[in-house]
Amino acid sequence: MxxxxxxxxxxxxxxxxxxxxxxxxxxxxxxxxxxxxxxxxxxxxxxxxxxxxxxxxxxDTTGPSGPGNSNxxxxxxxxxxxxxxxxxxxxxxxxxxxxxxALPRPTTDNIDDIQVEYHPNSGKPTKKYLFVEFTRVHAPKPYKPDASTDPWYPFHTHLDFEFADLALEVALSKEQTNRLLKLVQRIHSNKERFTLRDYRDVESSWKAASHCMPAVSQPEERL
Missing domain, CATH: 1.10.287 (Helix Hairpins)
Structure with missing residues (x-):
């Protein structure tokens, strides 16, 4: 080997x-x-x-010294x-x-020291920080909103924020969000007619189209 x-x-x-x-x-x-x-x-x-x-x-200590009187x-x-x-x-x-x-060298590490090791491919050497210094450098800075900006910042408009909030609330996927945005843009362009106003319009439209769907029946279970 x-x-x-x-x-x-x-x-x-x-x-x-x-x-x-x-x-x-x-x-x-x-x-x-x-x-x-x-x-x-x-x-x-x-x-x-x-x-x-x-x-x-x-x-004994003051006696003659010699080969036979070794200490x-x-x-x-x-x-x-x-x-x-x-x-x-x-x-x-x-x-x-x-x-x-060589014999082990005395270490100066403290019990609360933090050692940061990077991935070998990064080429960065290992660093050690005192606990006080590490918390001072890496402590998250508190967010202070700018009073001169709108409450919905960083969204450009309040309507943008409401749309994003709704997409988050109903847990739309990326593809679903893009589809909904395209529909909103088509409605906004006024090039096509859009007649739906509320949920009742959507529900009644599906009921009217139900005759186009194949009938579904649940088989009875016999014991």
Whole structure:
């Protein structure tokens, strides 16, 4: 299989890993960091205990120094530092450099920060905003109607608004709205005669034309 060229960074250790291996590494990395913190805390406890023993036994600290008189706390310090270095999480990417295996850097992100990520094809980098700055920039501006304009603005006329309001109320589709507009324009041109005045005219016209329609009968259901 071809080698995966795309890698993703680990937020804890900075190493880069293949997408298929970042999940298991993330769990192991967090466990190692937690264990490293416990080791460093234990070393600090040993330092404090060693300082207390030095204050109670001054003769041991003033004795001759040599290969046989090495400081136990110094040797223990070297042991723990070596253990911590060996347990540092390593990257599974063989091409990762020393920078990719660096220890995690302290973050300055706040809990309410907002991170905006754009689509990769947009070419825009990821941006972070403080919550206060984000709400200040993206807050919707309240609409203030212009007192010098008509109440039906931005419609050109009140009649335009009434037509649009009716089309919205009866949920006309795009095609139905266009058909109705064409009929209104034909009526307005006075080139054709239009006699309908109200719903009764429409209803009576359909009743008069009902004899042209085939009769419809509902069959009786027998049990």
């Amino acid at each position: 071809p080698r995966e060229s795309k890698t993703v960074p680990c937020k804890s250790c900075g190493g880069r890993f293949k997408p298929t291996g970042i999940g298991p590494h993330r769990k192991s990395c967090l466990k190692n960091i937690h264990r490293t913190g416990e080791d460093l805390a234990f070393v600090q406890i040993l330092h404090n205990a060693d300082g207390l023993s030095r204050s109670t036994d001054h003769s 136990p706390s110094h040797d223990l310090d070297e042991f723990w530092v070596a253990q911590v270095a060996d347990e540092r999480p390593m990257s599974i990417d063989n091409d990762a450099g020393p920078h990719d295996r």
